[in-house]
Amino acid sequence: MYASKTSRLVIPTICRLSRVTVRATAHLQCCGVSKGGTRRLCSVSLLNESGTEDRFMWRRTVARTFSTRQSLYPCPDIKIVEVGPRDGLQNETQLIPVEQKLHLIHRLQKAGIGNLEVGAFVSPKWVPQMADSDKIVQQLGKERQLDPSTKSKYSVLVPNQRGLESALEHHQGIDEISIFAAASESFSQRNINSTIQESMERFKDVIQHLKDFNDANDTRSPVRVRGYVSTVITCPYQGSIAPTQVAKVVELLRDLGCYEISLGDTTGVGTPGTVKNMLQEVVNVVPADQLAMHFHDTYGQALANILVGLEQFSIHTIDSSVAGLGGCPYAEGASGNVATEDVVYMLEGMGLSTGINLPTLVEAGEYICQVLNNRRNGSKVALAYKGKENCSK
Numbered sequence: 001m002y003a004s005k006t007s008r009l010v011i012p013t014i015c016r017l018s019r020v021t022v023r024a025t026a027h028l029q030c031c032g033v034s035k036g037g038t039r040r041l042c043s044v045s046l047l048n049e050s051g052t053e054d055r056f057m058w059r060r061t062v063a064r065t066f067s068t069r070q071s072l073y074p075c076p077d078i079k080i081v082e083v084g085p086r087d088g089l090q091n092e093t094q095l096i097p098v099e100q101k102l103h104l105i106h107r108l109q110k111a112g113i114g115n116l117e118v119g120a121f122v123s124p125k126w127v128p129q130m131a132d133s134d135k136i137v138q139q140l141g142k143e144r145q146l147d148p149s150t151k152s153k154y155s156v157l158v159p160n161q162r163g164l165e166s167a168l169e170h171h172q173g174i175d176e177i178s179i180f181a182a183a184s185e186s187f188s189q190r191n192i193n194s195t196i197q198e199s200m201e202r203f204k205d206v207i208q209h210l211k212d213f214n215d216a217n218d219t220r221s222p223v224r225v226r227g228y229v230s231t232v233i234t235c236p237y238q239g240s241i242a243p244t245q246v247a248k249v250v251e252l253l254r255d256l257g258c259y260e261i262s263l264g265d266t267t268g269v270g271t272p273g274t275v276k277n278m279l280q281e282v283v284n285v286v287p288a289d290q291l292a293m294h295f296h297d298t299y300g301q302a303l304a305n306i307l308v309g310l311e312q313f314s315i316h317t318i319d320s321s322v323a324g325l326g327g328c329p330y331a332e333g334a335s336g337n338v339a340t341e342d343v344v345y346m347l348e349g350m351g352l353s354t355g356i357n358l359p360t361l362v363e364a365g366e367y368i369c370q371v372l373n374n375r376r377n378g379s380k381v382a383l384a385y386k387g388k389e390n391c392s393k
């Protein structure tokens with residue numbers, strides 16, 4: 001019943017707006033329920049004017065409230081990775097108590113954020129703010145045991161074997177680990193005290209150890225490995241980075257087995273032009289559906305850069321930070337990540353559903369800004385919301 005209703009409503013609109021012809025054998029299929037039962041995807045194959053096949057996908061919930069603009073973007077299955085609790089807070093001098101970090105995470109979950117980077121198992125001497133990551137994941141693990149229907153996915157940064165061992169002590173609260181490399185030798189040295197090559201050797205051991213852990217714990221879903229490449233545009237110590245060098249490091253992480261590689265414009269200096277040049281090289285080595293965009297917003301270009309990745313390269317995974325918090329201790333002067341509120345506003349405005357409730361997200365951002373001594377909110381959308389609220393009082 002659902003399929004025929006969707007056919008009736010959706011297919012003619014897709015065809016009209018995208019000027020495609022439905023093939024005689026065009027089919028509508030419900031791809032069914034994925035493991036967590038949350039990602040009900042529908043897809044339809046249509047033949048376009050040049051005779052090739054376009055596949056359109058949408059979430060079941062989106063199809064119900066189908067907006068005509070949705071159909072202009074094939075496969076709009078957007079994933080937002082909220083990095084606020086880690087990247088957002090790692091550079092703060094004021095130590096945030098565990099309870100407040102957990103409160104932030106809960107508020108983000110309430111807003112509908114499904115993927116959260118919640119901590120880092122790095123040296124507390126280097127990044128003291130992340131020293132309580134064990135307590136965070138321990139608590140999240142307990143909460144999940146009490147309520148197994150919790151759908152959120154939690155990830156943490158792991159730089160070496162020691163970090164992995166500590167993280168796995170609380171594996172109930174961890175779905176993936178992120179290893180982090182850089183395209184620049186100087187940044188790699190400053191950030192993780194190793195050359196790029198040495199870091200890959202470390203990561204190889206980390207991944208082997210994780211594989212052994214996963215094999216020994218076949219009753220739980222395997223902990224996955226995500227990879228980061230920092231300084232994909234410019235290095236604070238070395239200057240511009242060649243796109244071919246970025247692609248080389250992306251390839252190394254791919255070969256190690258990362259299921260997704262996040263491209264960090266650490267200093268936030270990228271523009272649509274430099275980002276396009278970089279992505280053109282990177283998509284030659286890793287397909288777009290295994291890439292993520294992790295753009296800082298120092299020069300206010302992050303949304304424009306995301307749009308380039310989304311529209312020109314079909315990269316659908318976006319890292320962002322509530323209230324635009326963040327920065328790297330080894331990239332002085334760089335501002336926070338692109339604000340999650342701004343990303344959600346842009347995507348929803350393009351007819352791409354994120355499943356995130358913007359007003360609740362804005363409240364989460366306001367909360368953490370208050371915790372940080374009434375820090376000015378780095379999200380333009382949050383400021384606009386608050387401005388409107390004040391006017392109507």
Ligand SMILES: CC(C)(COP(=O)([O-])OP(=O)([O-])OC[C@H]1O[C@@H](n2cnc3c(N)ncnc32)[C@H](O)[C@@H]1OP(=O)([O-])[O-])[C@@H](O)C(=O)NCCC(=O)NCCSC(=O)C[C@@](C)(O)CC(=O)[O-]
Pocket residue numbers: 087090120121122123124125126127157159160162163164180191192193228229230231264265266294327328329
């Ligand atoms: C990588 C290391 C550990 C190497 O650090 P190292 O100094 O080479 O390591 P070491 O083996 O010589 O150990 C030094 C001390 O750290 C301890 N140690 C060693 N490892 C651990 C561990 N896992 N957990 C806890 N403690 C650890 C170790 O036990 C020792 O303690 P000591 O004997 O002096 O008392 C260090 O350089 C480090 O922790 N760096 C932190 C880097 C970091 O967190 N950077 C920020 C995140 S990356 C980022 O923000 C960019 C990103 C991802 O967002 C993307 C983008 O925007 O570009």
